[in-house]
Amino acid sequence: MGEDIAVTNFREYLRIKTVHPDPDYETAIEWLKKQAVDLNLEFNIVRFEPPNEFAVWLTWRGTNQSLKSILLNSHIDVVPVDPSQWNYDPFGAEKTPNGNIYARGSQDMKCVGVQYLEAIRKLKATGFVPLRNVHVSFVPDEEVGGFKGMNCFVKTPEFEALRVGFALDEGIANPDDSYHLFYGERAIWQFRVTAKGQTGHASILHENTAAEKIHKVINRLLSLRESEKARLKSLENPDLGDVTSVNMTMLGGGLQANVVPPELSAVFDIRITPHWTLDSMKKLLDETCANAGSDVTYKYIQHSNITAQTPVDDSNVWWTVFKGVTDEL
Ligand SMILES: [Zn+2]
Structure with a gap:
């Protein structure tokens, strides 16, 4: 046949x-x-x-x-x-x-x-x-x-x-x-967080560096990832749509091994569950960047505001x- x-x-x-x-x-x-x-x-x-x-x-x-x-x-x-x-x-x-x-x-x-x-x-x-x-x-x-x-x-x-x-x-x-x-579909937010800071020779412990700032952002967002992962496992009928997924997908920056970089960036892909408001996610993101220090900003690569089901x-x-x-x- x-x-x-x-x-x-x-x-x-x-x-x-x-x-x-x-x-x-x-x-x-x-x-x-x-x-x-x-x-x-x-x-x-x-x-x-x-x-x-x-x-x-x-x-x-x-x-x-x-x-x-x-x-x-x-x-x-x-x-x-x-x-x-x-x-x-x-x-x-x-x-x-x-x-x-x-x-x-x-x-x-x-x-x-x-x-x-x-x-x-x-x-x-x-x-x-x-x-x-x-x-x-x-x-x-x-x-x-x-x-x-x-x-x-x-x-x-x-x-x-x-x-x-x-x-x-x-x-x-x-x-x-x-x-x-x-x-329904989770709202996709992809964005690049950029942290700017003091540059200089890497033999010195400068204050206010880009790495320290981006580290705080990464920690905060990956801790959200951990808690959502745990929440997904705890659900009776685990369904990805019920949780917000967080993934860091790209890292960028740096000039050479012995230079404290003036700027570092991290790209995240976040899919927000329809059970959350987009405002609450925006607030979390704004606070995360503000708490990481001065000159920490983010720019959307993709930004959906559709929550209708x-x-x-x-x-x-x-x-x-x-x-x-x-x-x-
Ligand atoms: Zn497809």
């Missing part, structure tokens, strides 16, 4: 090197065009200035154009790889005898894009025609903030014209047969329908 077309498509998609920092988006766009032809879907693309910024969406027309549409979104890009840490070619999409497929982006999130397309293929094969328009969007640059992808797309008249009423986006892959539904009760007609179907399944 030959390989299922869903698997073949998936492996083809994985072999396209849409990897940062220089993703091959044009090959992916061509591949999506081919999918649109195969599935008899409308292929749409909007390009922004400068090139390499775009959004693609495939449209399955419903029978009632006056109704709001459904948007199924996934991102095309994948995070960088260190091939020396891999047992397989990260862009080979090799399949082992037990059916496992290895490639960067297999979970995050090319599997989802392919699943949307395969769901449409299967529904079409049964003769099903949707009531509403269904749009399957494929966007670039999600892994670096979405500034060149979804961020531009949502501001276009083309997006407005889709009249989206309900959207499914990224979740987290599950290793078993359960389907986890995510109806999808209501999962009877007030939300979309949710009621969605839940009804999954309950039946």
Whole structure:
């Protein structure tokens, strides 16, 4: 028996090197065009200035154009790889005898894009025609903030014209047969803390150094990390969304080994649980920097202020329908 077309498509998609920092988006766009032809879907693309910024969406027309549409979104890009840490070619999409497929982006999130397309293929094969328009969007640059992808797309008249009423986006892959539904997202704050201080020869114990200051910031934020880690372990049903994650992801600064540096920096990635207010996090951050000494500042790299969650009760007609179907399944 030959390989299922869903698997073949998936492996083809994985072999396209849409990897940062220089993703091959044009090959992916061509591949999506081919999918649109195969599935008899409308292929749409909007390009922004400068090139390499775009959004693609495939449209399955419903029978009632006056109704709001459904948007199924996934991102095309994948995070960088260190091939020396891999047992397989990260862009080979090799399949082992037990059916496992290895490639960067297999979970995050090319599997989802392919699943949307395969769901449409299967529904079409049964003769099903949707009531509403269904749009399957494929966007670039999600892994670096979405500034060149979804961020531009949502501001276009083309997006407005889709009249989206309900959207499914990224979740987290599950290793078993359960389907986890995510109806909210933690607010992402990525920021660089910079500490400036007295410079000089490293044989002397200067006052007011950048290292002493950044040390205080790192200590405070990593102690928050510890307490949130402990809290996660103590929860009856541990779920990352219930806690705030804190990670220090980059360190920078320094001139040479015997020079006390005028400036040191640390980058943090913090994902704030919807159970906390963003104001409380802002206060903690401001106080942490103020307590670390003079000339300690921070600058956002990414800063989300979205705390809204999808209501999962009877007030939300979309949710009621969605839940009804999954309950039946
Ligand atoms: Zn992702």
